[in-house]
Amino acid sequence: MQRMRKKTVLALSIAAMFSGMAQAQESSATEGSTATVVVTGTRVANRSALDTSAAVDIISAETLKNSGTTEMNQALSVALPSLNFPRPSLTDGTDTIRPATLRGMAPDQTLVLVNSKRRHSSSLVNLNGSVGRGSAAVDMNTIPTAIVKNIEVLRDGAAAQYGSDAISGVINLRLRTDRDGGEASVTYGARITEYDLRNDVPPAGGTWSGPASRERTDGQSATVSAWKGLALGETGHLTIAAEYKDQARTERGGYDMRQQYPRLANGAFDPRENTIDRFNAWYGDPEIQQTTFFANAGNDLGNGAKVYGWASFQERDARSAGFFRTAQDARNIISIYPNGFLPLIAPKVQDFSMTGGVTWALGNWDMDTSLGYGKNKMQFQIENTLNRSIGPSSRTAFDAGGFAYDQLVFNLTGVRSLDVAGLSSPLNIALGTEVRREGYELFAGEPDSYRYGGVVLPSGVPAAPGAQVFPGFRPANEIDTHRTAAGAFVDLEANITPQLLASVAVRAERYSDFGESLAGKLSGRYDFSKQFALRGSVQNGFRAPSPQQQNFTSTSTNFINGVPFEITTFKPTDPVAVALGAQPLDAEKSVNLSLGAVLRFDRVSLTVDAYRIKIRDRIVLSENLTQANVRDYIAAQGFIGVGGGRFFINGVDTTTDGVDIVMNWPVNAGAAGRFDATLAANFNSTEVTKTPVTAQLAALTPAPVLFGRANIIAIEDGQPKNKVSANVNWKLDRFGATVRATRYGKTMTPGTVAAFDFPLAARTVVDLEGRYALTPKMTLALGADNVFDQYPETLPPALNTTGNTPFSNYSPFGRSGRFVYARANYAF
Template sequence: MNNNASGSLRLAASLPLLLMTAPAMAQTAGEGNKEIEQVIVTGTRVANRSALDTAVPVDVVSGEQLQNLGVSEVSQALSVTVPSFNFPRPGLNDGTDTVRPATLRGLAPDQTLVLVNGKRRHQSALININNSIGRGSTAVDLNTIPNAIIQSVEVLRDGASAQYGSDAIAGVINLRLRTDNEGGDAGVIYGWRETSYDVLVGSPPTNPPGANFSSPPRRSRDTSDGETLTVSAWKGLPIGTTGSVVIAAEYKDQEHTERGGYDMRRQYPLVNGAYDPREATFDRYNSWYGEPELDQKTVFVNAEYEVASGASIYGWASWQDRDAVSAGFYRIAGDDRNTIQIYPDGFLPLIAPDVVDISAAVGTSWRLGEWDMDSSLTYGRNEMDYEVRNSLNRSLGTASPTTFDSGGFDYDQLTLNVSGVRTVDVGLASPLNIAVGVEARRETFSIHAGEPNSYLNGGVRLANGNPTQSGAQVFPGFRPENEVDEDRTAVGAYIDLEANITEKFLTSVALRGESYSDFGENLAGKLSLRYDFVPQFAMRASVQNGFKAPSLQQQYFSTTSTNFIGGLPFDIATFPVNNPAAIALGAQPLDAEESLNYSLGAVARLGDLTITVDAYRIDIEDRIVLSENLTSPDVVNYLTGLGFVGIGGGRFFINGVDTTTEGVDIVMSYPWSTDAAGRFDFTVTANFNSTDVTKVPTTPQLSALPTPPILFNRFNVLSYEEGTPENKFSAMINWTLGGWGATLRATRYGEVLSPDPNPTLDFTLSATTLVDLEARLAITEHIKLAFGADNITDEYPDPLPPQNNLTGTQSFSNYSPFGRSGRFVYGRVNYTF
């Protein structure tokens, strides 16, 4: 454990002792302005339980907090309100530029379970296979749910597999939808990036050869880009006298940002040994490296209706279509990958995913004797199709098209739930709350091939006679041999018991068993305790084992590219684990990840001031990871000897990484009302987090080779251990006075390591503080204006040094926890119905 984590745990151990003084302090603080605590439904199945009365930590983010930001994304809002939630914004990562991963408590994106109205949300079809945070994971895309439909978000910062099933190792995010039967709001937000940053620069080559500079100068670049228009509305309507329907819609139009920097390479072939005159006029800010272009349309409907018998019927439906455009690396005119007759000045290949996401649910709740019953059927589908633009298939020569359909994939999930809750008086200080339920789930995943030109090799060779790579550049299409159509089923059952053993001692026990058709059974249990020493101070703890089932995407994702080695074609593949070549390298059917979670915390109420401190430790065994590319000569010779001729190696998913994560979350809030100056709401959060990789995978087949390849190298180990902030602090003040209001927020991200395959090029990103400011004014009872800026001081991560940015076109690391797009200035107008 590093010193930061050790200090964090010592802090967690000492703070409860300090908070034991709460009773005395509370006497002097007064209780005249005691706040009404918000009732939650996540982490407990007891009715009317508040966030501060639970045995586990739960954050509640209101719909208003989601709106008081310029960048109106659910993940972005959670990243500045939940202490251990992070939302990096990688670029140059294919589909991950469009569906970006988020992390909770330093774990993988797919180790956090996402619910909507308490029901499991479907995952994205995308699996992250490039070098970014979340590599090898498949997660839920929170940005498929518009802010306008969200009443609040509850974030359970504690493992909960025994309560909710697979994926809840890090915690649970539950989005609660609006149920209003009247009222509504329509809003327009317009903003753009107004920013200045330093880039490496150099003069276009005019002197002796060499496009790179050992110590190039820096220059400040001013730019205005990333214009974003978001139009949204929601309206609540009655259904008879006992029901409601809320209809929400959102449209977002976002232009891309360019933070790639100054391309210092020689762009054109030499002419008679001299530089081409076009070098002096070429636009060297030729890359897209930032936010993608988006054209996104979303509709979401949520409804409920109480029938005469007292039963209720509820349901929701959603649809989103997201057209995105991002880019790869610029191919210079003189690049072997370019066909100069098509692109005389080189080209920037564009990747344009079209993402369609739909969901629907119908359910009913009713009374059965002493039981409150609930049953629901939910369906979700996410599909992603790739179009490649402004590119070419070099092996087709001048006959190559410039636009390609590269195929895509889809994932869907159908879930049936039946549950019941009741209380029984068993002689304890409170009735025993009993919750039982069963769940059946069916999932499918499929890949469909692209058009032939997107993947084939046309046979046109380079000028030197060597063959060239197959397929569309930036994203070669899926081939017919990559196509899959797989499914699985899972059935689970749980029991959840909660009661006050004494007036001060709360105990909760949960047990859940699940059976999967593809990997077998799992049993998870959880014990949570809370002891209220006095009304103003309590301690809480939990211990549990959890699991995450391997996703269908991890088991069956497949893609292939052809490289030429010594003039011969070799297929380099991402193999599914059931592929014979992968099995020959040691791949086995994937099993569930298993975890042990421990937490210890304290809750203090000092008048209106509330403080929570929660320390956690999460031990995970057999994490599922994507192996390195296994393409060494030893691997190729081994495969060839087994009869796999033309297979140049590849990679596959494998269990076998063990990690230990330790950390502390601190949350403090204080409301202060004054007669003259209005109301102030103060919130301060902090997170300290450390992960250690304690085991990496091996296979007997690869270990027996003369030079055994490494399945999970130091680059990926360091991504786990130091690729997310070692600490994060946030402070927010929200002020209201009559029709006026303002929000001031500061978020400090601790140091992050940007690892490099070459250990000498590892680069540490310094701690950075971002400040957001928004001012609001209600012009009339119905019209409200807001103006503000996210990252108002225009902070950037440390620019990569020259040795990490040889071309000048990748100025910043993808490991920055807040991206690299600079200041976002915006205005918003809302009309309330």
């Protein structure tokens, strides 16, 4: 019956489209105003942000420009209290492609659109212990802020309207459409900071100790960007943007109090223990050089038809690090690194996209069809390292392989209005279909990056094979696969009475790899007066498993009691994973409820929106299953030499409750200038109500835990329980300023046991920028992010055993300290 309903929806949608249809066109409005017309969350033309049935935030290009960062995720994190960007370190590829989260959800539970079209995700799946573990999200830092006209953020589930991934909301980046004008910008800044250190557990008998604090000037960052509007004929536009960014790393490591060298023959410490630089870690933001190009074009073909399209390309070279290996570490080779070594991970990321489409009138329908392609590729170079199992002849740099993800999307949509008796407004009818092809490729590194070279350590244990810090992908890991998905939707919206707005949406999708999904949404709004309205929605949604989660695999060899075992991140369909209870991944299912109020008092607007998001069968990455009884069980199933591993699995249920509050208050103070004030807050709480189990593992004694307390705490407490921001923009003649204060609520750094849990207290971060217009075209700005140089608490020795990592990756505002910058903008 369910399959029949889905096929009926698809058939009705296609039939209606071929009788004529169209998509609502974007309308222009003043940026940054709450009266700005929005296209996200509604397909009715000329609806403003305060008139929708769901909460929509609008981030203007001016807001993005008046920020100390050119990184899209970071700029959004200070503009939106419901969006968080934790910026982890020592997390392999996640240092380079850092995900953001909305409403405390996973990074891949927010849909990202460009000009209302689905954006491709990154090829990276986050595997390490940070916020977003197990997800593969869109890398919004591939989009330069210079090309953006504004950003609409729908804070409401929207799977029925837009498809998979829209459980927590939608971020829609709308591109510039200028025919003339332009602007060039040069920004330069650096971290000028001081942070405290803990130095309370020197090695037994050691005579060295570290300082109580440390001053740093690093993270120098230079960004050159420009955009230009060009006319195409009498009606067309071509807006191009380019950006180059060169960012030096930040280093917030602690004092390494470990013994670095072997003791001398007489048992004394090596004298070099007192002279070596013990600040030997790269713990902080990565080193990045990236070049980005973006173009957006459109033209009027006549007779109501228009053509549009955009394209982008970015190349990003990054360098971050793993943990420092001391000179006496068994993993080191003294003849290569007499003072120890810090292995470096140097990914190269290439991102490409191109979309083209046509809009036209067909009867009473406005049609829109488009075809878009995007690809993200990430290749790993491992530097300043070695393959210990090869011995002194080992090289110190390796190509470790990588992965790529690509997406081809076809859309055909349409919108029309229809007068219906009894309704107070025309019925807005939107119908559409979307077909996607997604591909995922994983390719191997060079043999020395993963092979075992035969060396046995003096202890009698064989040396671990592969490039240290990141063993290369093996030929057995290689994969090149794709899937298809097709769906259709119906979206209806109208005023039933002058005060009551109602909308309903239904969407059916079919995936070639896991099956079908059906989502529906009912939302409404009642305006009691021009000053007060209530709005709300109820819906079910879904998120399809990503090809990255379905197909990522990697293998390393560990020697246990001298016996080699293959430790693998298995595909869920791998025979070993199946033997442990894994099953093909299914979609995550959600039920979203929201209820909010809109209040307008003259110039002041206030919105309050409460929500509940219940998710069933969240996809997570399991614990490392390498216990002895797991190895014995695997061997009993006929898999010899397999030491266990981990795999993606459905089975975590969560409930998230929260409320968003946003107040805008523009004030014209006459001779004192104009003030635009925004006060916003998000209060959020997530509870894990179920964790996955398999009958195979439950039968073992002791039964291994598939999803343990540390991962549960990361979901429940790894992001702020609340976030409050106050922002004031001031302008008077040639002068301008922005003052912003953001209070991040407490979070928790999870430990393996309760005694190692470490709470991070609330912190308030203040940003300040002043601007002066030298001429009508030239503006200079000077500012500082984190003016008062706030840091999270320093981790205790139990959570920082090397001294290298004094701060938690769960800090919601990072741990790089004050950033001081200058910027010059020239309009032309």
